Amino acid sequence: MARGSSPLGIAFGFLGSGLLESAAMRVVDLDRDMSDVIPTGTTPDSEYLFARMTERTLALAEAGPGRRVLDVASGVGQDALALAADGAWVVAAEPSKRMTDMALLFAAEKPDPRPRWVRSWADGLPFADGAFDAVVCKGAIDHFDRPDEAIGEMARVTADTGRVVLAIANFESLACRMGRLVSHVREEWLGHPSARGRRGYDVPSDHFTRYELSLMREQASKHLILEVVEGISLAWGAPGWSRATARMSPTVARWALEACDGLAARVPTWADVIVLAGRPHRGAAATSR
Ligand SMILES: C[S@@+](CC[C@H](N)C(=O)[O-])C[C@H]1O[C@@H](n2cnc3c(N)ncnc32)[C@H](O)[C@@H]1O
Incomplete structure (x- = not known):
């Protein structure tokens, strides 16, 4: 999906010239698959991280009957399906046609109540001010080309007493720092050749922003009164951790992952994922939009 970034862009779009369109349109890669984001193989640490991130994000939305x-x-x-299953009235907003088509396919097998599906960019949400009790955005802000505006929009459509919940990967996690250190020692000190392909601590090509705790706090605080800043999971992607958890008995692996998660909750700057939640604030940043 591409869209005009200005009245000129829209006019060029209507003219239908490929050359003019490509000069005037804002194009974001939305037709990729998710293989770069969600690991295809399942290891105990990956399963734990994704499940815990989802569990915590959705819990903070406090979905239930009567909640929008x-x-x-x-x-x-x-x-969105899980939130609807909890009894909330849910809208799922997603700009990508490919993603929306897949969502419709998955949803077709699910019982009612189901979410309403809307094609929309995050930085121009087609909803009234204060229309929702909670807005969640999980694992996506780093894909946005206008994250600041997007958070502003999420705050705008959230009721004064409502809550915005953001979950974002931390590229200054303990695991990323350890990974970089190990690569440095191997390559610079021991003379090993550089590893091929993307390393776990490298930002994927479809990310616009490399987030870490202070940037997340700074951007979110412009639009939200932060009530929760929490870390999720520790050591995901650290050298050898995945293999180590796979070799442990399921009980020991679970215990180790929970212990790491407990530490991450207290020291979010080390965590693999950071969850922030807060009420919208209608201060200067909000009114200057
Ligand atoms: C990694 S996926 C996360 C999807 C989902 N929240 C989840 O947790 O599985 C990132 C999503 O962001 C969407 N996206 C990218 N740029 C966007 C933008 N500017 N506004 C809204 N969504 C965008 C992509 O189409 C993609 O579906």
Whole structure:
């Protein structure tokens, strides 16, 4: 999906000239698959991280009967379906046609109540001010080309007493720092050749922003009164951790992952994922939009 970034862009779009369109349109890669984001193989640490991130994000939305919840950048819709299953009235907003088509396919097999599916960019949400009790945006802000505006929009469509919940990968996690250190020692000190392909601590090519705790706090605080800043999981992607958890008995692996998660909750700057939640604030940043 591409869209005009200005009246000129829209006019060029209507003219239908490929050359003019490509000069004037804002194009974001939305037709990729998710293989770069969600690991295809399942290891105990990956399973734990993704399950815990989802569990905590959705819990903070406090979905239930009578609650209106918006899932921004809802992807293939699994979280919107879970929120609807909890009894909330749910809207799933997602700009990608491919993702929306997949969401519709998955949803077709699910019982009612189901979410309403809307094609929309995060930085121009087609909803009234204060329309939702909670807005969630999980694992997606780093894909946005206008994250600041997107958070502003999420705050705008959230009721004064409502809550925006953001879950974002931390590229300054303990695991990323350890990974970089090990690569440095191997390559610079021991003379090993550089590893091929993307390393776990490298930002994927479809990310616009490399987030870490202070940037997340700074961007979110412009639009939200932060009530929760929490870390999820520790050591995901650290050298040898995946293999180590796979070799442990399921009980020991679970214990180790929970212990790491407990530490991450207290020291979010080390965590693999950071969850922030807060009420919208209608201060200067909000009114200057
Ligand atoms: C990694 S997926 C996350 C999907 C889902 N929230 C989840 O947890 O599975 C990122 C999503 O962001 C969407 N996206 C990318 N740029 C966007 C933008 N500017 N506004 C809204 N969504 C966007 C993509 O289409 C994609 O579905």
